[in-house]
Amino acid sequence: xxxxTQTPKFQxxxxxxxxxxxxxxxxxxxxxxxxxxxxxxxxxxxxYSVGAGITDQGEVPNGYNVSRSTTEDFPLRLLSxxxxxxSVYFCASSYGRGPSTDTQYxxxxxxxxxx
Amino acid sequence: KQEVTQIPAALSVPEGENLVLxxxxxxxxxxxxxxxxxxxxxxxxxxxxxQSSQREQTSGRLNASLDKSSGRSTLxxxxxxxxxxxxxxxxxxxxxxxxDMRxxxxxxxxxxP
Numbered sequence: 001x002x003x004x005t006q007t008p009k010f011q012x013x014x015x016x017x018x019x020x021x022x023x024x025x026x027x028x029x030x031x032x033x034x035x036x037x038x039x040x041x042x043x044x045x046x047x048y049s050v051g052a053g054i055t056d057q058g059e060v061p062n063g064y065n066v067s068r069s070t071t072e073d074f075p076l077r078l079l080s081x082x083x084x085x086x087s088v089y090f091c092a093s094s095y096g097r098g099p100s101t102d103t104q105y106x107x108x109x110x111x112x113x114x115x
Numbered sequence: 116k117q118e119v120t121q122i123p124a125a126l127s128v129p130e131g132e133n134l135v136l137x138x139x140x141x142x143x144x145x146x147x148x149x150x151x152x153x154x155x156x157x158x159x160x161x162x163x164x165x166q167s168s169q170r171e172q173t174s175g176r177l178n179a180s181l182d183k184s185s186g187r188s189t190l191x192x193x194x195x196x197x198x199x200x201x202x203x204x205x206x207x208x209x210x211x212x213x214x215d216m217r218x219x220x221x222x223x224x225x226x227x228p
Contacts, residue, residue, distance in 0.1 A: 004158075031214070042119070042204065042218035043159075050214065058215055090158055099147045099166040102208070104216070106151075106158035 001026050006091050006107035013081040013114045021076040021110050023091030029105070031096025032074040033058070034066065036087040037109075043090065049074055050096060081114045088112070117142045117209050121219035128195055129227050136190040136222045138205030143183045146213040150179050150190050151204045153221070159204065163190070167210065195226045 007022045025032065033048035045058030049068040063085060065077040074093075078085060089110045095101040118141045128134050138148070147166050151159040163172045163179040165188070171180040176193040192199060204221040208214075 033214075033216075035218075040220055042220045043206075043216075044218075045215050048214050056214065092159075099208075099213070100164075102147055102149075102213075103161045103164050104149060104151075104159070104206075105161070108158045109156075 003027065004091055004093055004105050004107035006089075006110050008110060009108065010111050011113070013078075013112065015081060015083060015114060017081050019078050019081065021078075021089055021091075021112075023074045023076065023107060024072050025074075025091075025093040025105070026072065027093065027105065028071060029093035029095055030071070031102075032068065032091065032093045033104075034064070034074070034076045035090045035092065036060065036085075037090060038087050046076065046089075078112075083114045086112060086114045117145075117207055117217045119205055119207050119217050119219040121203075121205055121222050123222060124220065125223040125225075127225040127227065130195060130197060132195050132226075134192050134195055134224075136192070136203050136205075136224070138188040138190070138219055140186045140188075140207045140217075142209060143186055144210045145183060146208040146210045148179075148181055148188050148208075149206045149216075150177075150188075151206065153202045153204060155201075162203075192224075195224075197226050197228050200224055200226050 034046040035043040047066040091107040178191040202221040205219045
């Protein structure tokens with residue numbers, strides 16, 4: 001299994017540009033999520049999905065969109081990039097079928113800089 | 116709103132020492148608690164998952180305990196090695212919103228040879 005994969009690894013955007021961060025998992029996990037990690041603040045949940053066709057907002061959803069058309073893929077779209085979105089973005093997945101099957105598997109991250 | 120705190124922010128110990136990392140949380144009605152390891156420039160790796168009904172979990176040299184009533188968890192690392200150097204993060208899911216995992220800022224551990 002490749003686990004959770006993310007592309008690209010690095011990205012530089014100009015203010016106002018849009019882009020999509022890709023996330024895929026090959027473990028047949030129902031639950032997928034996106035986090036951002038900023039220095040000194042830990043990780044914060046952006047959006048999550050409990051299955052194909054179902055998404056919901058996390059703690060910091062503004063400026064981001066998601067969709068889940070398949071079990072495997074969960075892309076994160078930045079609509080109009082702002083310098084405040086400079087961060088490291090992590091995708092995670094789990095079986096999500098109860099507290100004992102909730103081990104989270106993380107991707108390697110995408111380091112995004114918005115100028 | 117659940118808040119997770121990890122103290123200290125950084126810790127440096129000599130190789131071979133047993134050590135304890137601390138995690139505290141404000142709402143005791145939790146779904147589960149996980150400890151993660153993060154190496155520089157890398158993603159997170161889950162070390163231990165403790166369900167709300169459990170008091171501790173063990174994996175190799177690692178032991179994590181959970182005390183919901185006091186809002187605390189500890190990660191015990193036995194016989195530390197330089198390879199244990201990393202940032203350790205604690206994360207909590209609440210029982211009334213088990214889709215949202217709240218993270219502490221982490222403890223950066225350095226184990227000196």
